[in-house]
Amino acid sequence: MxxxxxxxxxxxxxxxxxxxxxxxxxxxxxxxxxxxxxxxxxxxxxxxxxxxxxxxxxxxxxxxxxxxxxxxxxxxxxxxxxxxxxxxxxxxxxxxxxxxxxxxxxxxxxxxxxxxxxxxxxxxxxxxxxxxxxxxxxxxxxxxxxxxxxxxxxxxxxxxxxxxxxxxxxxxxxxxxxxxxxxxxxxxxxxxxxxxxxxxxxxxxxxxxxxxxxxxxxxxxxxxxxxxxxxxxxxxxxxxxxxxxxxxxxxxxxxxxxxxxxxxxxxxxxxxxxxxxxxxxxxxxxxxxxxxxxxxxxxxxxxxxxxxSENMLHSIMDGAILYFRARQISPLVKAINLPNSGCGRLIVYASMKKVMEGEQMNVALTLATEKSKIVVIVDDDIDVFNENEVLWAVATRMQPGKGVHIIMGTRGTPLDPSIYDPPTHDVMIIDATRPLNKPFNPVTKVPEEFMQHISLKIPLGG
Ligand SMILES: Cc1cc2nc3c(=O)[nH]c(=O)nc-3n(C[C@H](O)[C@H](O)[C@H](O)COP(=O)(O)O)c2cc1C
Missing domain, CATH: 2.30.110.10 (Electron Transport, Fmn-binding Protein; Chain A)
Incomplete structure (x- = not known):
């Protein structure tokens, strides 16, 4: 103990x-x-x-x-x-x-x-x-x-x-x-x-x-x-x-x-x-x-x-509860991160392997709680713990006219200074997953065998 x-x-x-x-x-x-x-x-x-x-x-x-x-x-x-x-x-x-x-x-x-x-x-x-x-x-x-x-x-x-x-x-x-x-x-x-x-x-x-x-x-x-x-x-x-x-x-x-x-x-x-x-x-x-x-x-x-000190506690514990719920909707949910930029709660990044169109939205709706205001769903090749990668997916895999969904008037936290009166808030879901019904340009990458055998010998200081 x-x-x-x-x-x-x-x-x-x-x-x-x-x-x-x-x-x-x-x-x-x-x-x-x-x-x-x-x-x-x-x-x-x-x-x-x-x-x-x-x-x-x-x-x-x-x-x-x-x-x-x-x-x-x-x-x-x-x-x-x-x-x-x-x-x-x-x-x-x-x-x-x-x-x-x-x-x-x-x-x-x-x-x-x-x-x-x-x-x-x-x-x-x-x-x-x-x-x-x-x-x-x-x-x-x-x-x-x-x-x-x-x-x-x-x-x-x-x-x-x-x-x-x-x-x-x-x-x-x-x-x-x-x-x-x-x-x-x-x-x-x-x-x-x-x-x-x-x-x-x-x-x-x-x-x-x-x-x-x-x-x-x-x-x-x-x-x-x-x-x-x-x-x-x-x-x-x-x-x-x-x-x-x-x-x-x-x-x-x-x-x-x-x-x-x-x-x-x-x-x-x-x-x-x-x-x-x-x-x-x-x-x-x-x-x-x-x-x-x-x-x-x-x-x-x-x-x-x-x-x-507080936000990470939110991030881990709310992350675990949300992961538990999201996996009940889809076992293909891979990872979840509630970043510090959203105080460990207001922003949720989740990655999943999309095999059926629409399932990502079912998952996103599960993640739209009274604390989360922005839910971003990305494909499973994106590391949700790397905010740059998440925003790259948003920038390159999503058109706002189709990928942004706003749910208005759900219960929010009164601690949010931007909350409506009476205290409800809106949730924005950003679906940044690639569509399944059309080809998508492949992500650039170096063949894996070359990545394996090349090691960096140049000094990286300063
Ligand atoms: C540092 C800190 C302070 C908190 N202060 C309060 C508080 O004063 N009132 C409150 O209702 N929740 C507060 N919370 C949030 C609750 O602990 C949290 O929502 C908890 O899940 C509620 O437990 P329950 O599900 O058993 O109601 C605080 C959380 C932290 C980390």
Whole structure:
């Protein structure tokens, strides 16, 4: 089982260029984001382990980890794949895991690293953590962590990443999109006049963040899915507040337990959001924190919102779900990529071997979700991970009068500043596949045997 510390250790030994340890004292207000932003400007995305961060009281010495998901090359280390299998490999592994869930295993408190320190009642103080203030216009410090709730009728666990703004030392807001499964769970409790048991997983093993991000059917248990990702059970332990009514991940670094209060909404936001724009203030549910448990010298995980740190997570996880769906329509779908240029969601490139005219459009319609605005379908000789190749196919295999299809008025994301009011969006499908009913000029190429026996000996420097 891979906890966060063994993941860090593994990277340090086997991929040291993928991890940066920052020992200098740094503040959780803006300074962490400033480091990540400077790295972003030079397109560098190592995991950043800040070892000496000041908490919200100004006390140094706390640990924060960022950029865990920012680079595709990291996913083989999370998903136990060969290190060079980082393009379609993670997408395929996640898609396959959907069909192979593994049930979690309950362990005792003594076996749970997250129970090394337990704070309850008046001892609860979120300001003793280094919760980052990320962007200039943000309403406060924000946790960007997996939030765990349970369906009171089916006992199915849901994990999803939600922003949670710190308001008091024992209170946060939480933005639960009305489509989100955590919101639907919360509503069930609220309609009964009850608070919803909740846990924010403030520091976590890498696979748990992946499992939290997956948009699975509501009846699919995210803890079982997390087990499928690592082909082993996730270890869980009773929470302090809810006992057996809410189990929490035993191998987490930090668990913040509480209750989402019924019939209470408070202003939260703004927050520098996923698409790179500041999102609106909202009236959101409120979490009353009842206990915080953590390991010794815990590591808080943060996601640099609206940058590859978040976009790559979208790309891999939404890519896997879309691949899974598209393959149900056509087994000839080869690869799928949700590039960073579309923030890992708004743009979808898919390649397929076209054997029947029209099938590419069936596939494209499957990919036209509430998040994707541009879907480009190309032939299977095009590498969807090479944006130049995709755009070359669009430029040379497609006429806009025939190849561009616009579907108007589907549900979109309110975070998109260009969205209509009320919030619907349009999807543009670009069919850049070659027609089957007429000859198409062959692609230029050198005979394969010459490509094989010629090797470049000229220096390519400068
Ligand atoms: C950094 C980050 C922050 C997010 N914040 C929110 C949020 O505040 N509210 C929300 O509803 N979804 C948020 N999401 C998206 C959800 O995690 C995602 O849509 C998830 O699939 C929803 O889970 P569900 O299918 O179980 O509802 C965020 C995602 C990331 C990566």
């Amino acid at each position: 891979q906890d966060l510390r063994s993941f860090i250790g593994n990277l340090s030994i086997n991929a040291p260029d993928q991890i940066l340890v920052i020992k200098e004292e740094i503040d959780c207000r803006f300074e962490i984001t400033a480091v990540l932003e400077k790295l972003h400007r030079i397109w560098k995305y190592p995991v950043c382990l800040f070892e000496n961060v000041k908490n919200l009281k100004g006390e140094p010495g706390h640990r924060v980890l960022a950029n865990m998901y920012a680079d595709r090359r990291r996913y083989p280390y999370i998903l136990n794949l060969p290190s060079d299998n980082y393009m379609m490999g993670p997408v395929l592994k996640v898609a396959q895991s959907i069909e192979k869930p593994v049930a979690p295993k309950v362990v005792s408190k003594e076996e749970a690293q997250v129970k090394q320190v337990i704070k309850t009642g008046k001892e609860v103080d979120l300001t003793s953590f280094s919760i980052p203030v990320q962007w200039e216009l943000d309403g406060g410090p924000y946790l960007t962590s997996p939030v765990l709730t349970k369906d009171p009728d089916t006992s199915v666990y849901n994990l999803a990443i939600h922003r949670a703004m710190l308001r008091e030392k024992d209170e946060t807001g939480v933005l639960l999109g009305e489509y989100s499964h955590n919101y639907l769970n919360f509503k069930k409790y609220e309609e009964r006049g009850e608070g919803c048991p909740v846990a924010i997983i403030g520091g976590y093993p890498p696979y748990l963040g992946l499992a939290s991000y997956a948009r699975l059917p509501k009846e699919y248990d995210h803890l079982h899915f997390a087990g499928g990702l690592i082909e082993s059970h996730v270890r869980i332990v009773e929470s302090e507040t809810w006992g057996k009514d809410l189990f929490v991940p035993a191998d987490a670094e930090i668990v913040i337990e509480g209750e989402i209060l019924p019939n209470v909404r408070k202003e939260e936001g703004p927050f520098g959001e996923w698409l790179g724009y500041t999102g609106h203030k909202t009236l959101s549910p409120v979490i009353k924190v009842t206990a915080i448990t953590y390991s010794e010298n815990p590591i808080l995980c943060t996601i640099h919102a609206g940058r590859p």
